[in-house]
Amino acid sequence: MTESKLTGPLQRLMDELKKLPGIGARSAERVAFHLLKADREEALALAQAIMATKDEIRPCSRCYNLADGELCSICADPRRDQGQIIVVEQPKDLLALEATGVITGVYHVLMGHIAPLEGVEPGDLTIDLLLSRVKSGDVREVILATNPTLEGDTTALHIISLLADIGVTVTRLARGIAPGSQIEYANRAMLEEAFRGRRSPL
Amino acid sequence: MTPRTDEALVLRLTDYSETSQIVTLFTAKSGLVRLIAKGVRRSTKKRFAVGLDLLESGEVIYLPPRGDAQLGTLTEWVQRETFTGLRRELLRLHGALYAVELVAGLTEEGDPHPELFHALADTLRNLAGDEPAGPCLPTFQHDLLRAIGYAPRLRECVVCKRAVIPGQPVYFSAGAGGLLCRDCEPHHIEKRRVPSRLIETTPRTGDPSAWFELLDYHLTHIAGRRFKTAEQVAALLVRAHPRRR
Numbered sequence: 001m002t003e004s005k006l007t008g009p010l011q012r013l014m015d016e017l018k019k020l021p022g023i024g025a026r027s028a029e030r031v032a033f034h035l036l037k038a039d040r041e042e043a044l045a046l047a048q049a050i051m052a053t054k055d056e057i058r059p060c061s062r063c064y065n066l067a068d069g070e071l072c073s074i075c076a077d078p079r080r081d082q083g084q085i086i087v088v089e090q091p092k093d094l095l096a097l098e099a100t101g102v103i104t105g106v107y108h109v110l111m112g113h114i115a116p117l118e119g120v121e122p123g124d125l126t127i128d129l130l131l132s133r134v135k136s137g138d139v140r141e142v143i144l145a146t147n148p149t150l151e152g153d154t155t156a157l158h159i160i161s162l163l164a165d166i167g168v169t170v171t172r173l174a175r176g177i178a179p180g181s182q183i184e185y186a187n188r189a190m191l192e193e194a195f196r197g198r199r200s201p202l
Numbered sequence: 203m204t205p206r207t208d209e210a211l212v213l214r215l216t217d218y219s220e221t222s223q224i225v226t227l228f229t230a231k232s233g234l235v236r237l238i239a240k241g242v243r244r245s246t247k248k249r250f251a252v253g254l255d256l257l258e259s260g261e262v263i264y265l266p267p268r269g270d271a272q273l274g275t276l277t278e279w280v281q282r283e284t285f286t287g288l289r290r291e292l293l294r295l296h297g298a299l300y301a302v303e304l305v306a307g308l309t310e311e312g313d314p315h316p317e318l319f320h321a322l323a324d325t326l327r328n329l330a331g332d333e334p335a336g337p338c339l340p341t342f343q344h345d346l347l348r349a350i351g352y353a354p355r356l357r358e359c360v361v362c363k364r365a366v367i368p369g370q371p372v373y374f375s376a377g378a379g380g381l382l383c384r385d386c387e388p389h390h391i392e393k394r395r396v397p398s399r400l401i402e403t404t405p406r407t408g409d410p411s412a413w414f415e416l417l418d419y420h421l422t423h424i425a426g427r428r429f430k431t432a433e434q435v436a437a438l439l440v441r442a443h444p445r446r447r
Binding site for chain 1: 299
C-alpha cells in the first residue's frame, strides 16, 4: 500500500494510531478520518478517556490489580473471601477469570512471570508482597493460576517452594483438554495432563 | 522454496505481535534456526497443534529465510516430547534452561551439530526423569564443549603435557584450554585453583556442583559473558549436592 503523504496533526494522529496493537496503516487512516469527521465532543471524549486512564489508573496497593483508588474494586468488596487468593500473572488474566463468575476469592497479580532466559527474576515480580499477605492475613488457600507454559510453571514452582513452610493450602488450576476441542488435535502434553487429572463424573 | 522437515527443540520464544512469535529452534539437521510463527499464540489449528512452549521437542516444517531476510517461516509444528518432569523441581527446570541457553549462545545459525542435538534431547529427558539431576548438567557442559571444539584438557598440563600428579595443587586456565601444573601456572594470569580431588573424577561421576562451576567458568570465558541462568543453577546445585570438604 502507498504510504500516505499527509502532514501536520492528521499525519501525527495516524502515526500514533499505527503504534497501537492490531492497527496497521490502513486502519490508522480509517480511524483518523473517522475522528476528523466526528463531533468535537466525541473526539475529545476519546482524548479525555485516554488521559484519565493514564492519570488515574494505578496498581491496587494490596493485589496489584488495576485500580482507580487505593484499593481495586475486588479488594474493596466486603463480600469477597479474603481467605482465598488467586495468583495470576497479569491483570488481563484476572479479567478472564472474573468473567467466569465462579470466583469468590481475591486476587494477587504478579505483574509478569519468571523468565530466566530473558533475565526476569523473582525480585522483578510482586512475589514478596504475596508472601507478606499470606503471612499477615487469615489466608487459607492460595490458588496458582499462572499460565500453563514453562515460564508460568517456573513461577508457580518458585512460589510453591516459598509457601511450603507457611502452612497454607496451595492448589493449581486443573489442566487438560479444552471443551469444544477435539482429542485428535490435542497435543501430547494436554492429553497427558487430562489423563493424569481424570476424575469421577459424579 | 522447498519446505524443510526436521526434528527440533524449542530454545526460545519471543513475542512479535499479539498473535505471532519468533521461535528459536535447535534442529537436528540445520542447527539453530530462527523462524516467525504467524498466528501461533492463538492457534487451534492442526498445523501448530495448540501453540509451542519452551523446552519441548517436535517435528518442524519450515521455509528457510529468502534473500536478506533473517527469519524463515514456521509452517507446521507437531509436538513430540514435552519433558513434563522438568516442571516438578526447580533444579531440573533451571538446569534445562541453562542447557538451552548454552546451545543458543554458543552455536551459530545454520551450523548443524547432530550429536549435540541428541545430547541436549537426552539431557532434557534425563532431567525430566527420575535420576538425580546434578550429574546431568556437567555431563552436558562437557558434551557441548566437545561438540563446539573447546573441550578442555583435564588429564595433563596443557603447557608441558605432563600428567597431573594426584594430590598436588593444580590450576585451570580457560584461555590456555585446560589444566596447568604447579610449574606452569605462574606464567598465566587467568587461572583458578582446582581441588585436586576433583580432577581424579569425571564430569559424569564427580561432584556435580564443583564440576558445574569449573565448566561454567570455561564456557563463560568462551562466550565472553555470564549466562543468565548460571547463578541460579549453581545455587540450586550447591543446595542439592553440598560440597565435600
